[in-house]
Amino acid sequence: MTSVEPPDLESSGRLNRGLRRIASASGIDAILRATTEAAQELANATGLCAVPNDQTHCLIATADGVATLSGNTALQRLIASAADGGEAIVQHRPHLEVELPSRRRLLAETLLTVPIGEESGFVGLAFFWRDGANPSTEQLASLPALAWTSCLALRTQQHAGELRECRAEHRAHISELQHRARNVLAVVRSIIRRSGNTAESQEDFASHLEARISALARTQGALTFHEQEGPELEDLVRAELAANAVREDQVVIAGPSLRLAPRAAEAMALTLHELTTNALKFGALMTPEGRLTVSWSIESIAAPTMRWRWIESNVQVAQTSPERRGFGRELIERVLPYELGAVTSFTITSDGARCEIELPINERTTARMQRA
Structure with a gap:
């Protein structure tokens, strides 16, 4: 009789908890932070780098928070290039270093870049490891699910923002129409009164x-x-x-x-x-x-x-x-x-x-x- 390897229930539980935290997060920073925390629990990832569509900057999420790196950094170019391929890809870059605005330096020697689509506002998310850490194949396999869930959460966040803007514009438009209608009525009353007088x-x-x-x-x-x-x-x-x-x-x-x-x-x-x-x-x-x-x-x-x-x-x-x-x-x-x-x-x-x-x-x- 062939034996069947039992599923890793503990890893599955961590993955499910991570996915729920990502899905319930509100705001871009909170979504990236939740994705980073889940990646740390599942695969000991050091952090996460997200490259927006305009590629003018990138966001670095770690256990300490989310930081913005301006300019066309080597890490940003590496992730954008990998995302162009359309498939998740692992890259090794010994001694690739990232300096945060706080002057803290991070090594990003191993990268897993996952393209997530422009509708989310980002071209790709990249999990990274430092000090030569090499995640296992099993650990790497679970991370795209985090990235895609993060993509859906980011897309929902973007659509919610667009909806809020549309509602604000609609309210402003209605207010302008009401103001204009009141002004027109005032002008009509003035025309009637002065026409009658003359x-x-x-x-x-x-x-x-x-x-x-x-x-x-x-x-x-x-x-x-x-x-x-x-x-x-x-x-x-x-x-x-x-x-x-x-x-x-x-x-x-x-x-x-x-x-x-x-x-x-x-x-x-x-x-x-x-x-x-x-x-x-x-x-x-x-x-x-x-x-x-x-x-x-x-x-x-x-x-x-x-x-x-x-x-x-x-x-x-x-x-x-x-x-x-x-x-x-x-x-x-x-x-x-x-x-x-x-x-x-x-x-x-x-x-x-x-x-x-x-x-x-x-x-x-x-x-x-x-x-x-």
Whole structure:
């Protein structure tokens, strides 16, 4: 009768306990520390070296803790090269020495490198022994199980971190949407109140209110489309003129790239709407011969400033034409200075309206600026 070698129940128990400790560890350092402790119990390993995907550094885990080695060390290069093979491999490097940040020196003369896959954040884990210690074949056979369990724990840790980041971004996004919704409602209430104060009739109130809310809605669409960068000032100008069917040959638009923050975009869009409506009714855009120039430049006065100009020409404004002192003028002369710190001027000349706005460039007004 053939005798059967009984299983090493003590080694199996140590392996199972080690695997449970690794699986229950929380945090990269704790996972590597648990893997190191299990390797010491199973195979008297001195420590563990983990090489991240970017290979800019490596982590050394020993009984004393986890240390980070920066730079492209010989040990790191050796492990990364071995991991490229895709199989666990034993390497012997007599007198290979590692100096920890604490100035402690370790010998890593025998290495067992186990590739664990990039999804864990690491290219490989390497158990090492010092002073010429050579683990047995049986001891070496149990260590890949530790490495792969560590890989799963690291991957779970990474996915949990990514999930936390996604949740934080989601909460921030929801908070931003709620903040924007409150701001939009405040702007709509302001439009309704001021439109009512300046309307000459119920029909006048209804038509102006609809047009102003439409201008605000176009801006909200631009803000949603350019959520990360902010809408371009030039796009707001062209959108408003196009919405009112202004002929392109009547208008000159010139200025550097300037992306506006939400509140500044809303205010400038409403300003554009009021100026365009005024020009269509009383100014340069009421006749085919009229001309309009919309330009802006970035200047450094006391601080970076956007100087914006709306200049109408080639039209004779009748002396009896009303100089509008309604919603638009209040917006330009009161709202823009109060909410955005702008310096504004609005005048009616014999050639039409002229509006100038000096807008400070800061976090409240601009999302991102690019010089032309």
